[in-house]
Amino acid sequence: MEWSWPESVLSNGERVKEELMQGRELAGQLCRVFDDHKSTLVSGFGGGGGGSAEDLVDKILGSFANTLLILNGKESDGEIVSGDQIQGISSGGGSADSSSWDANHTAAVIKSEDFYEESCKTTSTFKDRRGSYKRRKTSHSWTRDTHALTDDGHGWRKYGQKRILNSKHSRNYYRCTHKFEQSCKATKYVQQIQDHPPMFRTTYHGNHTCRDLDCTSPRESSNFIRFGDTKQNHPFFSFFTSVKKEELVFKDELIIKKEIPPTSDDRVMTSHNNYSWLCDYLVSPDLTTFESFGPSNGVSSTLDEFDHEDVISRLMMGSFDLDELLQYI
DNA sequence: ACGATTTGACCTGG
DNA sequence: CCAGGTCAAATCGT
Structure with a gap:
């Protein structure tokens, strides 16, 4: 199916690139912070962490937020943008299913839901399917x-x-x-x-x-x-x-x-x-921004193979080629 | 009455 | 094959 990004996205490609580059740079810094806190990865974040990691994540989040807004062609020039607003923006573009993003990430959940749907369709077998589920393989979990x-x-x-x-x-x-x-x-x-x-x-x-x-x-x-x-x-x-x-x-x-x-x-x-796990937070399941351009609009052919989490992870790790990402734009 | 918990059954991935 | 994860009927608590 043919699909193209909105014109505003294309015209803002450079800005997207800038934002992503900044995000990558900040992510790299954050990784070094993580390295410094290897043994006590999280406790360092909170009370006694000094806040540097927090600041970095703030900035990274801001970069990604701006990127998403630019992609949506609804940039708000320095305005503080909440996730609610982003969701509102995205919901205008296509699927209103706020869980779709997460679904794309959690194969096991997808499987489980698929199974459940399947069970519902075949009502004869729906009864007594206790324990019927797909165990999560790649658990995005944290303890x-x-x-x-x-x-x-x-x-x-x-x-x-x-x-x-x-x-x-x-x-x-x-x-x-x-x-x-x-x-x-x-x-x-x-x-x-x-x-x-x-x-x-x-x-x-x-x-x-x-x-x-x-x-x-x-x-x-x-x-x-x-x-x-x-x-x-x-x-x-x-x-x-x-x-x-x-x-x-x-x-x-x-x-x-x-x-x-x-x-x-x-x-x-x-x-x-x-x-x-950090990416899970960075990219809220409710941020259906990418998704809003998505399947219902026919982007699935491209983005289905576009592992959102992998991309974000690689951005985090600084191993993502921005040009590679921009080819999707 | 209704929502939460308990608990044994059931199914799947490793 | 079996440990682990989930379901759902029975039970409990309000």
Whole structure:
């Protein structure tokens, strides 16, 4: 199918290139920052990190935001642009499915959904398909170790519990409260990995695409990246830096509330996919900007083979040839 | 009544 | 084959 980028995109190609080059440069700097914080990758972000990494990510986010806006031909000249606005822009272009971006990233989810759709179509076989799913192969997951079960600000609903081999404690599975209402694909599982002191490992999969305040951080008004906004408003950073005066603590299945000061050393983060977890934040599933040009408009022939995450990852790693990217424009 | 949790069944990837 | 991830009926809590 024939498809071409909007004229505004073509005329702004140079500016796109500039923005991306800046993003690449900043990403390179950020990578060096990460290297400096290898052992304590995440704790360095929050309280005692000095903020340099945050600043860099701010700038990178800004670059990408500007790029996306230019691509949309709706640049806003230095204006602070929130993710909400970006989504609004993108929704005008094509698919209104805010989860499509994420779907393109998470093969397992796609498979799962495909299967589910398939099940729905063949209603005769729909009944009793428990446990029928596609296990995620390449998990874009990250873990968070805490000494207590922390409230991460999202609405979770438990959907399963499992005893894990060679583990004293069973693993609890949670999905986003708004999984069905808003097709939010975020899941996590929590497992106690140590007794004294108690240590819990929470493994997150997928991003929240829901917009409910209960689901996004209740202390933040949006799950969307707020480009150009203060650091605190980045979900990425709020995850680490938001003040959690209240923490839920499990004790023999009894949940008690405990006042604790926000500590960063309590939060150890491990990515299972290098920087992809960061990319998940950098590119919110709701940022359907590329997608808005997408399949419904016939761009799929090009962009389907255009691994968004890979591109962003490579941009992050500074290994992407900008001309290579611009060929897609 | 309704939403959340529990729990055994079920299915898949490795 | 089996450990892990998910489903959904039963149960619980409000």
